[in-house]
Amino acid sequence: MTAASRRRIPEATVARLPLYYRALMETGERQVATISSERLAELAGVNAAKVRKDLSYLGSYGTRGVGYDVEYLLHEISRELGLTRDWPVAIVGIGNLGRALANYRGFGARGFRVEVLIDADPALVGHRIGELAVVSIDDLDEVVREHSIAIGILATPASAAQDVADRLVAAGVTSILNFAPAVCSVPEGVSMRKVDLAIELQILSFYQLRRATSGATPPRERAG
Amino acid sequence: MTAASRRRIPEATVARLPLYYRALMETGERQVATISSERLAELAGVNAAKVRKDLSYLGSYGTRGVGYDVEYLLHEISRELGLTRDWPVAIVGIGNLGRALANYRGFGARGFRVEVLIDADPALVGHRIGELAVVSIDDLDEVVREHSIAIGILATPASAAQDVADRLVAAGVTSILNFAPAVCSVPEGVSMRKVDLAIELQILSFYQLRRATSGATPPRERAG
């Protein structure tokens, strides 16, 4: 284990590392050797102090008076984020959203390979989406273990979410990305992140309403 | 303007109001008259102290020794979130994701009516998705104004995101939900929230990796 990976990196910083990663990828393609915290901040849509603080948690990878070496920093961030590995992914719930996610090239790009599609509807089982055939939820445990799935994407209706999450966890999945509009709990040692479209719209609605009635200023930046 | 709507409600609280709203809707259907902060917390996946603090920003709507009146609280939260109105929505970018969002019944449910679908691809223009025909991006300004669109959903490729955001803002849109994997800035007075699948997976990957190498505990709850 390296010195950097032993540090405790704040959650807020972890959530921004992917932004820096993306910005650096775009910069790297333009053959730029070094980048200042100011420029990186601009590309990532944050401020320079935050960039420097965030990167300092990884280690002292910059050079005073010069900036950060793009290639080196990219390498370090990839390593921290686990992007140097491949993570096999399963999508459960092949409805509108699940199908869109299955077809979404862009995950695949950086090591997140969708290997398994699962649905409860017998009419869908066996149906091919891209290169994959939909598997029955009855075979969840088996197929998840077979493919050593680490990350599960939950795109089922709300009513099925907790049950499917439990099955995924039982089958050894320790990271879940939950698109179902439902509160869903997982045991200690399993991470879950939620993406909820209805909630996002409702938050926008709140500020929209405030703008309409008073002259309140909306928030400019988001944590996640 | 009411007393409650004059208070400043913390951003973190605003982001949780939809959770309470949903929990209360589910409770209301079960004909329960009152609910304790403890029970509401359980349903919303947070803790009771947070519920009480959050609700206290809206006003003193509970009864000591009893709890909160479900119907009344539901009404107050709807009002705060602007769910008593209808917000016309436009989706720009009718690819995999845009199409899934267009077909997603569930927005529509609570006042977010998708009225306009926009794409840049001439082959798609005129094509029907559900009850709506796809409109050309050349007509964005016109159609957005015509429908008094308040909320725009951005589901274009990253490369088009900033340009489309600018056009939406120019056409009078003041809330944007951005699914494009790109940093995108909007002027003061416009809200933007980001949903980025790749970033979510990368965050999961970070903690997944930590669990694999050390025995670090992942975070249990998320802000948004």
Add this chain to the structure above:
DNA sequence: GCCTGTGAACCTTTTCACAGCA
């Protein structure tokens, strides 16, 4: 001279603990 790295100050959010009221 320039830009990073970082303590210190500041602000936001969460949690605690209990007074206050039905």
Add this chain to the structure above:
DNA sequence: TGCTGTGAAAAGGTTCACAGGC
């Protein structure tokens, strides 16, 4: 007695401002 409402304490995150090395 039971559960809300809320000051106060604690934790977490952001920004400032400048020392420190290239």
